[in-house]
Amino acid sequence: MVNRVIGRFAPSPTGPLHFGSLLAAISSYASAKHQGGLWRLRIDTIDPPREQAGAADSFISTLEAHGLHWDGDIVWQHQRIARYREVLAELIAKNLVYACDCSRSARAEAGVLDCLGPCRHGEHHPNASDAAWRLRSPATASTYHDRLHGELSELLSRSCGDAILWRRDDLPAYQLATVVDDHDMSISEVVRGTDLLDNTARQCHLADSLGWARPQFLHIPMLINSTGQKLSKQSHALALNNNHAAENVFLALQLLAQQPPAELRQAFIDEIITWAVAHWCESALPIGDIKQP
Ligand SMILES: [Zn+2]
Structure with a gap:
């Protein structure tokens, strides 16, 4: 099996x-x-x-x-939901994610996809109850294989930035x-x-x-x-x-x-x-x- x-x-x-x-x-x-x-x-x-x-x-x-x-x-x-929280806790423990409370308007003004910087770099520690958790994206392109489309590649830091895994309204992200x-x-x-x-x-x-x-x-x-x-x-x-x-x-x-x-x-x-x-x-x-x- x-x-x-x-x-x-x-x-x-x-x-x-x-x-x-x-x-x-x-x-x-x-x-x-x-x-x-x-x-x-x-x-x-x-x-x-x-x-x-x-x-x-x-x-x-x-x-x-x-x-x-x-x-x-x-x-x-x-x-x-409890299982998703458990995995989030694992990601937090491994420092693969960070809490970010940068507002949508401030990000739009600065033209950045994800965090303005201080949360990502550990210079600002937002209150986790009022922050989203973002996954650090890799510096190099991510590649994967699609059975119909073949080899595909995407530089996540440029295409979508550090993805939100846990939303600010305390719901797991898709x-x-x-x-x-x-x-x-x-x-x-x-x-x-x-x-x-x-x-x-x-x-x-x-x-x-x-x-x-x-x-x-x-x-x-x-x-x-x-x-x-x-x-x-x-x-x-x-x-x-x-x-x-x-x-x-x-x-x-x-x-x-x-x-x-x-x-x-x-x-x-x-x-x-x-x-x-x-x-x-x-x-x-x-x-x-x-x-x-
Ligand atoms: Zn931030």
Whole structure:
């Protein structure tokens, strides 16, 4: 069991799943299952102010309707805050993070991405109850491998600065929760949309800092609408219609260049998913954005 592939789908309940989410869900599911692996579901409930009532429940019914059945229990991030605090404490003990209370306005005025300097250099020790915790970024470029995009490299100090791992409002940041959960859930591959690509170098740096193995990464293209806008909850993409689940999955497979046979169009949802798993072809995946038909 040690080397078993474990994939995951980890939506944030900021809105219902849309067609772009379906592409990521099917890709991560089919990839893991094609390799005889497991597919876990995690619901990223660490940002209560941004959550939409009922969204998490709708994820469950939408995934079930679309034949995407997860393995094991659902992991809810809001139940894991103590674990995130434990990892933060480890990072503090190793001096890999520092408390920073530089205000947004002062940073904007100075044109800096992260800390104005004194907190990072230990010349100012903010009250931790009113400060964010930032991860020191490396001096050299961070490189990682993406199974679709190849070798990628990012100089974190220039692209995003020292990432916040714990927010000033005392909530764990997305980056910390993601890396801790992927590690604790033994996730071996992260298949998700390219909208999350720019998190990857930060997440690899954090995993490296903790001495944890990185998962493999595969970022699938984004779906764009007729005006070239990416489909997202922010662009008010339409919620998936569970009454058209089989059609949705068939179309998703076509858009992912998996070439489902025409007769599958009339099949039941479970047959379509079984076909997708059996015939999953990673090398056929498109690299550029996918136009919504
Ligand atoms: Zn600072």
